[in-house]
Amino acid sequence: MDWAGKTLGIDFGTSNSAAGVCVGGAPYLIPIEQGAQTLPTSVFFGAGSKEMAMGSVANRALIAGEEGRYMRALKSVLGTSLMGEARMFLGKSMTFYDIIGLFLAQVKACAEVQCRQSFEYALSGRPVRFHSADPERDARAQADLTECYARAGFKGVRYVFEPEAAALATQAQSGQGLSLIVDIGGGTSDFSVFRMGDGVEVLASSGIRMGGTNFDKRLSVDHVMPLLGKGALIRKEMGKETLPTPNSMFQKLATWEQIPFMYAGDVKRDVARMQRLAVDPVPLDRLYTVLDMELGHEVAFAVEAGKIRANEADAQINLSVIHKGLGAPLSHADMAASLREEVEEIRIGALETFKMATCRADDITRIIFVGGSSLLKPVQEVMAQTCPSAELAYADAFTAVIDGLALGSADPMRYGRAPA
Ligand SMILES: Nc1ncnc2c1ncn2[C@@H]1O[C@H](COP(=O)(O)OP(=O)(O)OP(=O)(O)O)[C@@H](O)[C@H]1O
Ligand SMILES: [Mg+2]
Known part of the structure; x- marks a missing residue:
């Protein structure tokens, strides 16, 4: 098997994906979407459509309220029992293997058109742990992803840990001493301790299943779901007793x-029953609207946008998609308070990496932040406190991993590991 010149670097991310190759010793990111280096990892199956829309086109279909099924965070499904569940799309029965395979196939086809060559192999990023503290499920997740690459038409795939790809791309920023990559994405937090020797010398990499989608979930549960009936009281059909919503x-x-x-x-029927028996029907009415009009993703996007605004200043989660004028206040302090547990898990994840590298937090001379969620101030603050001797450096949050994979695609046998 000769992979040279036929390997495409692919960062299949929870929120955003990208593809690239190495040109003249530098990464070249292939614009899968015109004018952009990354594309949202989302898909949309329009009702009656024969094609799957992906990326920004899928997001726009959702926002425009087109009838159909929208999906995001497909990477989080790898290694779970949902992978093999079949559903009807495009007039045929499809599983998540088919859907992710189709996404990767379209990335491949687009890259081939733009580069005027075929890519038979992939050098793919992977989180150090798809699933924290569950090696069996983690192995299953990689096997699932390998199957998806096969369905996309790749003859083979090799893997690079995402923070190690970022280390490769940002080595010029690392200087002397021990550097730490902190890659907080949409689904996982990944860490690599490395130093420069004969190239990048990785001392240890580790990671946890915790990222921006977990932050969105926490902020939604704390600040939005109470407006939709979380904690609301429902009367029993008989008698005066009440119970909180599940x-x-x-x-x-x-x-x-x-x-x-x-x-x-069946979910909608349950909610309709609760709506009828609610002590205060207003929040349950909103919940029913969200389910009936299929507004769940719009609400999640509103939470995500609120999170990003609250990172800079006190903000609001705009819920006017449910009801004109509806919103949930989200101050910077509220956001930081809600995310305390998540941020603490990230700190513990970094400490675990130091243990594996047999170094102390104090030995880290530079932290290089990558991944969209590393832009979150509470994350940067906790890492700066944890490594008091470290200088803070910021690589391109959304492209450091694909830059490394693009570089590595020039020599996939050296940089990539074969799937087990
Ligand atoms: N300015 C910002 N402040 C905080 N979070 C942000 C900001 N911009 C984007 N994010 C979050 O970053 C995440 C996406 O980051 P990124 O594209 O690096 O993830 P990914 O590579 O797709 O995920 P993963 O590597 O975990 O599979 C999203 O959760 C998004 O909400
Ligand atoms: Mg990523």
Whole structure:
């Protein structure tokens, strides 16, 4: 097998994906969408359509309220039992293997047209852990992704840990001493401790399943779901007793990849019953509207946008998609308070990496932040406190990983690991 010149670097991210190759020793990112270096990892199956829309086109179809099924955070499904569940799309039965395979196939086809060559192999990023503390499920997630690459038409795939790809891309920023990559994306937080020797010398990499989609979920559960009936009291059919609404419903509605499952008929029937028996029907009316009009993803986008605004200044989560004028205030302090547990898990994840590298937090001389969620101030603050001797450096949050994979695609045997 000769992979040279036929390998495409692919960062299949929870929120954003990208593809690239190495040209003259530098990364070249292929604009899968015109004028952009990355594309949203989202898909849309329009009702009656024969094609799957993806990226910004899928997002626009959702926002325009087109009839069909929208999905985001597909990467979070790898390694779970949902992968093999079949549903009807494009007039045929499809699983998540087919959907992710189709996404990757379209990335491949687009890259081939633009580069005027075929790509038979992929050098793919992967989080250090798809699933924290569950090696079996983690192995299954990589096997699932390998199957998706095969369905996309790649003859082979090799993997690079995402923070190690970022280390490769940002080595010029690392200077002397020990550097730490902190890559906080949409689905995972990944860390690599490295130093420059004969190239990048990685001492240890580690990671946890925790990212921006978890932040969105927490902020939604804390600040939006109470407006939709979380904690609301429902009368029993008989007698005067009341019970709070089931929490699991709100957890699901706040989780990007589970939103479509909330539109099932039996869920709507349950909510309609609760609406009838609610002590205060207003929040349950809103919940019913969200399910009936399939607004779950719009709500999740509103939470995400509110999070990004609240990172800079006190803000609001704009819920006018549910009801004109509806909003949930979100101050910077409220956001930081809601995300305390998540940020603490990230700190512990970094400490675990130092243990594996047999170094101390104090030995880190530079932290290089990558990944969209590393822009979050509470994350930067906790890392700066944890490594008091470190200088803080900021690589391009959204492209450092694909830059490294593009560089590595020139020599996939050296940089990539074969799937187990
Ligand atoms: N300015 C910002 N402040 C805070 N979070 C942000 C900002 N901009 C984007 N994000 C978040 O960054 C995340 C996406 O980052 P990125 O594109 O690096 O993830 P990804 O590579 O797709 O995910 P992963 O690597 O975990 O699979 C989203 O959760 C998004 O809400
Ligand atoms: Mg990423």
